[in-house]
Amino acid sequence: MNTEIKKTERQGAVLFTEYERGIAIKKAVSMNREDILYEIKMSKLKGRGGAGFPASTKWMLTAAAVSDKKYIVCNADEGEPGTFKDRVLLAEYPELVFDGMVIAGYVIGAKEGIVYLRGEYEYMLASLEDYLQAMRDENLLGKNIGGREGFDYDIEIRLGNGAYICGEETALIESLEGHRGEARNRPPFPVTTGFKGKPTVVNNVETLACVTKIVQNGGEWFRAHGTDKSTGSKLFSVSGDCKKPGVYELPWGTKISELLKIVGAENTKAVQVGGASGHCLSKDQFDRTLAYEDAGTGGSIMVFNESRDMLKVLKNFMEFFVEESCGQCTPCRIGNTKLLEGVEMIERNDFTFSYINKLKELGRTMQVASKCGLGQSSPNSFISILENFKDEILNKGNGGSNGK
Amino acid sequence: MENKDRRAPVSQQPHVVAKPEHPEHIGGSVSIQINEKKVTVPMGTTILEACRENQIHIPTLCHHDDLCIAGVCRLCVVEVEGMRTLQAACAYPITDQIKIKTSTSMVRKARRHILxxxxxxxxxxxxxxxxxxxxxxxxxxxxxxxxxxxxxxxxxxxxxxxxxxxxxxxxxxxxxxxxxxxxxxxxxxxxxxxxxxxxxxxxxxxxxxxxxxxxxxxxxxxxxxxxxxxxxxxxNDPSDDIWNAIDDPNKHVVIQTAPSPRAAIGEEFGLEPGHSMTQELNTALKRIGFDRVFDTNFTADLTIIEEGTELIIRLYQALVEKKEVSLPQFTSCSPGWVKYLEHFYPEYIPNLSTAKSPQQMFGSLIKTFYADKAGVDPKDIVSVAVMPCSAKKFECNRPEMDDSGYQDVDFGLTTREMAKMIKEAGIHLPEMPKSHFDNPFGEASGAGLIFGATGGVMEAALRSVVEFVTGNKAEDIFDNANIVPVRGFEGIKYVELPIGDKVGPVPDLIKHLVPNWDWLKGATLKVAVAHGTANAKKIMEDIKAGGKFSECHFIEFMACPGGCLGGGGQPIPTNEEIRMKRAEAIYAEDESLEIRKSHENPHVIQVYNEFLKEGPCSHLSHKLLHTHYTKRGKYIA
Incomplete structure (x- = not known):
């Protein structure tokens, strides 16, 4: 997807601001680890991958874990449909991401950082490698970084191979170790038992970029943006029926209707917040705010106008999950297939309301009983689209000739 | 937690928090609540274990006591207060004062959905x-x-x-x-x-x-x-072919029964594990229509003589004649282990004893020695073996197993398939009267019997070897001739046996092979036992690296956990407790027997006197009782 916005045109209060490589690293290595952790705690930064886990807690647990080796993993397996903000960060703002990784290594006590780069982003690999080399040349990677005696750290880039599941942090780690991408049982969590069994921080690209800015400007400064529970700003990958799709930096707390205005969306019928695994909102919900406490998202915003068939939208999402479930746990492996079959029944107008309701209940079981986030979130669109667009999908025409 | 010894991906490994050595100490235990009931469990106990200990039933499917945790079927999900999602009881180690509910509406609904x-x-x-x-x-x-x-x-x-x-x-x-x-x-x-x-x-x-x-x-x-x-x-069930043979009046159908099926087949008829059905089975098999019922333990005794002699020859060649000999000698009675070695360690084939397994020794004897004695044309004999093992089916179909001029053993039957045939014949095994095995092989020794348990081959061999070499009775060295150090379910057992300075006369049977035992004076016999190929692998890697197992003289390997009694043809379910009970049944039967050493089995002596006249490891015994192996490698076509 070619977003037409150029770096020079990007505007934002936190991330899309001026920054020069190494500033935050040099500042960090002159600080105590505890003080940096304090700033991050003050910032109330939450994970930007979608789950919204407090970043400082993750770091503190890993920093506190006793181990000879620790790892920082940057999750750049940006696979959620409709998400492309990490691509923009890596291509245009690598200084934010890599500096954040170095700071993480410094705080946690890791010597190795790994970028798990989405397979489809292979085209970036050479330039990112060059960038890392430039950092090494400037002593921002390597030994005694920034003049800090004993702080040795380097970053390696590893390519994913196109599996959506590998964006789930434990499946990502399995993949890094050379195994089939499957989520692990949790507990234990990667903070104590991660890559190669060692304490590991897995952070989203954007989270690490935020860290850089927090170290540069302080936690209080960061917290001044956004809402009380969702601090800072967020990169939104906006796609679909709008005049200006692309990556936008907006403060948390922005109303969906405001965002639609900014991107030039008209006649909007539905907004899918959070990608295929997110929720689909109808017009009456457009005054909801984009925030962890309301409509949370890892960044994907898909806009659908009145011309779109919501059943087709749903079918597309369900086909995606049927294909991308790793297949290890029962609810996700078979459940998604059953949900897709339900969509196809509606499509053929060969369904009963009672069966569709059973499938919704099945969806609720999948949300609580699946082994990992994939199966826990894959029924979201099924449930939200069928509930929010019930009239369009289930009650159209003769009300479903077989709809009893 | 990294465990280099395991090959399974971490997603398929247990994430069990190490349990404290002293759960009674402060911090060693944690108080939790299961369905309003307060209980205290050692740190790291899984929710499933905690529930089982408190008689709360949790359904499971992917969980198995022998295996690492997967947490994939999700049937065992329970509610843990404060958690957004349900948790898999099998995979959740308790380290916190959690409150668990095992049968809420959400839980029941989820389980039913999953089913x-x-x-x-x-x-x-x-x-x-x-x-x-x-x-x-x-x-x-x-x-x-x-x-x-x-x-x-x-x-x-x-x-x-x-x-x-x-x-x-x-x-x-x-x-x-x-x-x-x-x-x-x-x-x-x-x-x-x-x-x-x-x-x-x-x-x-x-x-x-x-x-x-x-x-x-x-x-x-x-x-x-x-x-x-x-x-x-x-x-792969051959019972239809066996029924056909039984129904065919021109066929002489004989069956040999191994000790492990006898110790386990009762489970198929509703008995608790640990009841030997040896003599009841004899009667049942006769009633089904088998013409003769033989005891595989007879050839287990023969295996001990042949394999033991082979070991003595190897040791003599190495220590006295200073020849290049492959040591340690590996046992070869487990066809799963043999194929494992052929695939993964083909360079160690020379270490495998050339002695056939008891099943295959019996096969070639039945269609030669027995056919002759009974006056039956070997082409009309259908030879069946009831085994605890699925690999025995493969073994009897190995192309080289035709030393009698025919396929030596026609069918390998598992314990489960045997039970099915007995049921099909309308027989309830536990009600059968007892009867003896048929001659000319008769009853065998306790040494042959304990082949069924891990360490059994080693114990049987040692009972004979120590008597051969020292001239003392095994009972004088080991209490009641029970060689306890090689028993038990520990994955790998290692035992050193000093021979001492006193040696006895060489028994008649092998007099032509070694002049005396003087060369063993003061020596220490080093032996090891492994069961389950994961343990076998550890020993093989140690040998490759020149570790302590490379200095062993004799190593028993069994492919299956617990040995044959835990074989792939045994009744389902299996777990360590069940296998333990089967082992107890086998050892108890051994102790009840009068003859408990292979070389004292009169029928074995008779075979050497009448048939294999040149003794163990002679030309004829090599033709009928020994075999060769195939280098397979890992990358087969």
Missing amino acids: DLMISEHYGECYSCVRNNNCELQSLAEEYGVDSYTFGHVQESQYKIDNSSFSVIRDMDKCVMCKRCVRTCIDLQEVGVLEAVNRGDDTTISTFMDKDLADVVCINCGQCINRCPVGALHA
Whole structure:
């Protein structure tokens, strides 16, 4: 997807601001680890991958874990449909991401950082490698970084191979170790038992970029943006029926209707917040705010106008999950297939309301009983689209000739 | 937690928090609440363990006591207060004061949904399934009152049945993706034939490049069969052919029974594990129509003589004649182990004893010595072996196993298949009167009997070897001739036996091979025992690295955990407790016997006097009782 916005045109209060490589690293290595952790705690930064886990807690647990080796993993397996903000960060703002990784290594006590780069982003690999080399040349990677005696750290880039599941942090780690991408049982969590069994921080690209800015400007400064529970700003990958799709930096707390205005969306019928695994909102919900406490998202915003068939939208999402479930746990492996079959029944107008309701209940079981986030979130669109667009999908025409 | 010893991916390894040595100390235990009941458990106990200890039933399917945790079927989910999602009881180590609810509406609904989903993709009908009435999915469906196909039911077969293997048949239509077979193969046995392939609903268990099981490194141990909760894996059942032979008046059908099936077959008839049915089985087999019933222990005794003699020859050549000899000598009675070695350590084939397994020794004797004695044309003999083992089916079909001029053993039958035939004949085994084995082989010694348990071959060999060499009675050295150090379920056992300065005369049987025992004076015999190929692998790697096991003289290897009594043909279910009880039954039967040493078995002596006149390891015994092996390698066509 070619977003037409150029770096020079990007505007934002936190991330899309001026920054020069190494500033935050040099500042960090002159600080105590505890003080940096304090700033991050003050910032109330939450994970930007979608789950919204407090970043400082993750770091503190890993920093506190006793181990000879620790790892920082940057999750750049940006696979959620409709998400492309990490691509923009890596291509245009690598200084934010890599500096954040170095700071993480410094705080946690890791010597190795790994970028798990989405397979489809292979085209970036050479330039990112060059960038890392430039950092090494400037002593921002390597030994005694920034003049800090004993702080040795380097970053390696590893390519994913196109599996959506590998964006789930434990499946990502399995993949890094050379195994089939499957989520692990949790507990234990990667903070104590991660890559190669060692304490590991897995952070989203954007989270690490935020860290850089927090170290540069302080936690209080960061917290001044956004809402009380969702601090800072967020990169939104906006796609679909709008005049200006692309990556936008907006403060948390922005109303969906405001965002639609900014991107030039008209006649909007539905907004899918959070990608295929997110929720689909109808017009009456457009005054909801984009925030962890309301409509949370890892960044994907898909806009659908009145011309779109919501059943087709749903079918597309369900086909995606049927294909991308790793297949290890029962609810996700078979459940998604059953949900897709339900969509196809509606499509053929060969369904009963009672069966569709059973499938919704099945969806609720999948949300609580699946082994990992994939199966826990894959029924979201099924449930939200069928509930929010019930009239369009289930009650159209003769009300479903077989709809009893 | 990294564990270099395991090959399974971490997602398939136990994440069990190490339990404290002293749970009674402060911090060693944690108080939790299960369904309003307060209990205290050691840190790291899983929710499933905690519930089981408190008599709260949690349904499981992918969980198996022998295997690492997968947490994939999700049937064992429970509510943990404060957590957004349900937690898999099998995979959740308790380290906190949690409150657990095991039967809320959400939990029950989820379990029922999961069962409904599994059943929707489980092809076939229960009455046409080998696991009918012994199927975990079937039991769960009953337990949860499944009375309809909520989410449909697959109407057409999706997969071709793989019956390429002599031993194990895979019917993926019945697979419920619990991955027990995968974990058995890669983690318990460290063979790694089976793995999940594809994604989503297309996920299936497959071999390398989806090859037939006969064309991959499968060692036929059948441990996957024993742990499959449904009928997706079962043994290649020859019972129809055996019935045909029984029904054919021109065929003389003989059967040999191994000790392990006898110790376990009662389980198929509702008995608690640990009841030996040896003599009841004799009667049942006769009533079914077998013409003769022989005791495999007879050739187990013969194996001890042949394999023991081979060891003495190897030691003599190495120590006295200073020849290049392959030591340690490895046992060769477990066909799963033999194939494992042929695939993974082919360079160590010279270390394998050339002595055939008891089953195959019997096979060649039946169609030569016995045929002659009984006046039956060997071509009319159908030789059946009831074994605890699926690999025995492969073994009897090895092309080199035709030293009698015919296929030495025609059919290997598992304990399960034997029980099925007995039931089909309308016989309830436990009610059978007792009867003896048929001559000319008669009853065997206790040494042959204990072959069924891990360490048994070693103990049997040692009972004879110490008497041969020292001239003392085994009873004078070991209490009641029970060589306890080689017993038990520890994965690897290592024992050193100093011979001392006093040696005895060389027994007549092997006088022509060694002049005296002086060369063994002051020596220390080093032996080891391993069961389960994962343990075998540890020893083999140690030998490759020149570790302490490379200095052993004799090592017993059994492919299956627990030895033959835990074999892939044994009754389902299996776990360590069950295997322990079977072992107890075997050792108890051994102690009840008068003759407990192979070399004291009068029938064995008779065979050497009448038939194998040149003694053990002679020309004729090499022709009939010894074999050779095939270098297979890991990358077979």
